[in-house]
Amino acid sequence: MSAPSSADLPRNWARNIAASGAWKPGDPLRGREFHQMGTNRPFALEGGGMLSNAEVAYETWGSLNDAADNAILVCHALTGDSHAAGPATPQQPEAGWWDDLIGPGRAIDTDRWFVVCANVLGGCQGTTGPASINPTTGRPYGTDFPTVTIRDTVRAQASMATALGIDCWHSVIGGSMGGMQVIEWALMYPERVRSIASIASAAAASPWQIAWSALGRLAISIDPGWNNGDYYDAPDGEGPHRGLAVARGIANVTYRSDEIYEQRFGRGLVDPTSVFALWDRFQVESYLDHHGEKLARRFDANSYLYLNRMMDLHDTGRGRGSVDKAFSKFATPALIVSIRSDALYPPRLQTELAELARSAGAVVQREVIDSDQGHDGFLIETAAMSEAFAKFFATVDSLYVA
Amino acid sequence: MSAPSSADLPRNWARNIAASGAWKPGDPLRGREFHQMGTNRPFALEGGGMLSNAEVAYETWGSLNDAADNAILVCHALTGDSHAAGPATPQQPEAGWWDDLIGPGRAIDTDRWFVVCANVLGGCQGTTGPASINPTTGRPYGTDFPTVTIRDTVRAQASMATALGIDCWHSVIGGSMGGMQVIEWALMYPERVRSIASIASAAAASPWQIAWSALGRLAISIDPGWNNGDYYDAPDGEGPHRGLAVARGIANVTYRSDEIYEQRFGRGLVDPTSVFALWDRFQVESYLDHHGEKLARRFDANSYLYLNRMMDLHDTGRGRGSVDKAFSKFATPALIVSIRSDALYPPRLQTELAELARSAGAVVQREVIDSDQGHDGFLIETAAMSEAFAKFFATVDSLYVA
Structure with a gap:
């Protein structure tokens, strides 16, 4: 094998990847169900846009009881989707992204709870997003897709909840972008959430997060394969994979420590006999390549743009006077979790959240998980998270019995 | 003025920028002098490459005394150059990058010291680099330029020192990539350095640093303007500016906290009336745009690739058994400085450096500057750095008098 020392190495790996990794009608359902929104009128968005025939893809685990009071909504992060739980099987090649936490006998016990997870608006795994067909043109929206916000996504989830017969969630739970939805649930629909758990999130996106997000968007926008968002007809390998891989790489590094x-990597080399060419690879580079390729196979570059923008626009204070005013009547029991080494959503942001909720008089359980895993700790530190959830659910039980 | 809400915004700003910001023979000298290397034989590089007719551009301040024992070498960081000191003037639009520290009566007092700063090998401000003319082809090297290492740069500086009549530097000083050169000076030429000061640097590049560096390189490589490194004939605006701007953005964010x-930015908007489009800008984005554009005007994208690779390859242990073995005879008095909030070159790396030097018996002054400025603190925290230098120079004086 010749040494990976050519400029082609970082440029040609995407050869056989489809232009978009979005789920399309006709693809295997893999547990997805669908909620149609606004069948008689378009779904109006916070930013002024409208979506006709929009739908939300979701999955469920466990059973809704007769009182419909045992439902938990799990909200996914940037590149997640509705597949939060379940093992990998031949039919379902990926385990759920929170499978260690959700299942029979697990922290979010599906023997007790009816668990729902919905793909966000603007996503690419069944919920309407930029890869969906624009009914006006019959072609994928691309960048004609309207800007969507966390509040729009929460309203879409509320519409789905109503259709499922769920008036009030026992808990709404999520990390990172999921944690943003969690907070907005409590602010927008306080009567529809009995408790919330927000992990590694914030009352508003910080300029540090926005900077990283914007650089990922720029990387996608300079990939000639992006073609101003119009790449859905491109042959395999010619989509915006390399731009998406750079954006994913930026995110991956910020997610760890x-x-x-x-x-994990030290200064290991991919090929220890080949060191001195411009494109020779350290193992850490090969790791980033691998994850870039993996995301390009299962995600849509335009969704990545829209969901990053959705996160940047997360600001609980918008249109409510200020963040403080938004929280002035906050009364939902809340679990607020930080990862000690999280550089992207540093603990100061969750401390702020916890103080906002406490100042308003809410019962708050504040946890800082002592982990060196960085932001991704919310997907990794199962034991510590399970313990935090167990304690929190016991508190919520006692609050509502009392 | 219409809102900056188009996809063109991050794509078309580079319109009037020359393909490369490299200094070219014939451009204003602005204080540069030149040292020709290997006039009768090529300069051989650690990675196996050769450079014919290579030269080093440098600037000097103060006067070399008759004993030639008052010389201080200042080593620049990634996008720095030989212009370390001096105010901005009509002839010299930029102040030196360390002007607050170098000058008459300043910490590095040019009334006492003869200060030299040389552009690194692979750079683009006068020293031979990928934008220089390849004597074999008569065209710019581009990616035919050989890989260069910190050790190559130090050997080039040693050749320059000999030509200047400097057998031994009173001190070799630098931050970040400059601090890497500093360490290699003490390891390669212990008899030619009386003391060293290495700031915000490391005994070897960490996988975290390599990851960021690699993502910047990938961003440049996917810019169609990069054209496999062959862009020097491109019309204004068609060079790899957007890729370089993404790389610069990544670096800028990692340099701060x-x-x-x-x-500094909070959630301020460029245009507060325009929020909800995909490319609307937060102020932090506009800051990154500005610095991306600024670098594209004064730097060369291929140099950026080669110098990042040079930093990734920094490993004092290479070819010396191990890092520990490399330092086993380290005897040079050393000032080792950290910035408390430096996430890119975290204090653990300088603590390791200090311990390596101390274990070998060297006199070490260890300083951690309590600053929230991040890695860029080495360019900003003038007062704390001046204090550290004053103390260190006094120690070195006392050591050599004794």
Whole structure:
């Protein structure tokens, strides 16, 4: 094998990847169900746009009881989707992204709870997004898709909840972008949530997060395969994969920590006999390549743009006077979790959240998980998270019995 | 003025920028002098490459005394150059990058010291690099330029020192990539350095640093304007500016801290009336745009690739058994400085450096500057750095008098 020392190495890996990894009608359902929104009128968005014939893809685990009071909504993060739980099987090649936490006997116990997870608006795994067909043109929206916000996504979830017969969630739970939805649920529909758990999230996106997000968007926009968002007809390998891979790489690095990279990769080389060419690879680079390719196979670059923008626009204070005013009547029991080494959503942001909720008089359980895993700790630190959930659910039980 | 809400915004700003910001023979000298290397034989590089007719551009301040024992070498960081000191003037539009520290009566006092700063090998401000003419082809090297390492740059500086009549530097000083050169000076030429000061640097590049560096390189490589490194004939605006801007953006964010971004930008908008389009800009985005454009005007994208690779390859242990073995005879008095909030070169790396030097018996002054400025603190925290230098120079004086 010749050494990977050519400029082609970072440029040609995307050869056989379809232009978009979005789910399309006709693809295997893999547990997805669909909620149609606004069959008689379009779904109006916070930013002024409208979506006709929009739908929300979701999955469920466990059973809704007769009182419909055992439902938990799990909200996914940026590149997640409705497939939160379940093992990998031949029919379903990926385990759920929170399978360690959700299932029979697990922290979010599907023997007790009816668990629902919905793909967000603007996503690419069944819910209407930029890869969906624009009914006006008969072609994928691309960048004609309207801007969507966390509040729009929460309203879409509320519409789905109503259709499912769920007036009030026992809890709404999520990390990172999921944690943003969680907060907006409590602010927009306080009567429809009995408790919330927001992990590694914030009352508003910070300029640090916006900077990273914007650089990922720029990387996609300079990939000639992006073609101003109009790439759905491109042959395999010619979509915006390399731009998406750079954006994913930026995100991946911010999700972890210097300590973890040191432990995991050190200065290992892909080919120890080949060191001195411009494109020779350290193992850490090969790891980023691998995850870039993996995301390109299952995601849609335009969705990545829209969902990053959705996160940047997360600001509980918008249109409510200020963040403080938004929280002035906050009364929902809340679990607020940080990962100690999270550089992207540093604990100061969750401390702020917890103080906002406490100042308004809410019962708050504040946890800082002592982990060096960085932001991704919310997907990794199962034991600590399970313990936090167990304690929190016991508190919520006692509050509502009392 | 219409709102900056089009996809063209991040794509078309580079319209009037020359393909490369490299200095070319015939451009204003602005204080540069040149050292020709290997006039009778090519300069051989650590990675196996050769450079014919290579030269080093440098600037000097103060006067070399008769004993030639008052010389200080200042080593620049990634996008720095030989212009370390001096105010902005009509002839020299930029102040030196360390002007607050170098000058008459300043910490590095040019009334006492003869200060030299040389552009690194692979750079683009006068020293031979990928934008230089390849004597074999008569065209710019581009990616035919050989890989260069910190050790190559130090050997080039040693050749320059000999030509200047400097057998031994009183001190070799630098931050970040400059601090890497500093360490290699003490390891390669212990008899030619009386003391060193390495700031915000490391004994070897960490996988975290390599990851960021690699993502910047990928961003450049996917810009169609990069054209496999062959862009020097491109018309204005068609060079790899957008890729370079993404790379610069990544670096800029890693150079600062979450706290500083929060204080400086918050969630301010460029146009407060325009929020909801995909490319609307937060102020932090406009800041990154500005710095991307600024770098594209004064730098060369291929140099950026080669110098990032040079930093990734920094490993004092390479070819010396191990990092520990490399430092086993380290005896040079050393000032080792960290910035408390530096996420890219975290204090653990300088603590390791200090311990390596101390274990070998060297006199080490260890300083951690309590600043929230992040990695860029080495360019900003003038007062704390001046204090550290004053103390260190006094120690070195006392050591050599004794």
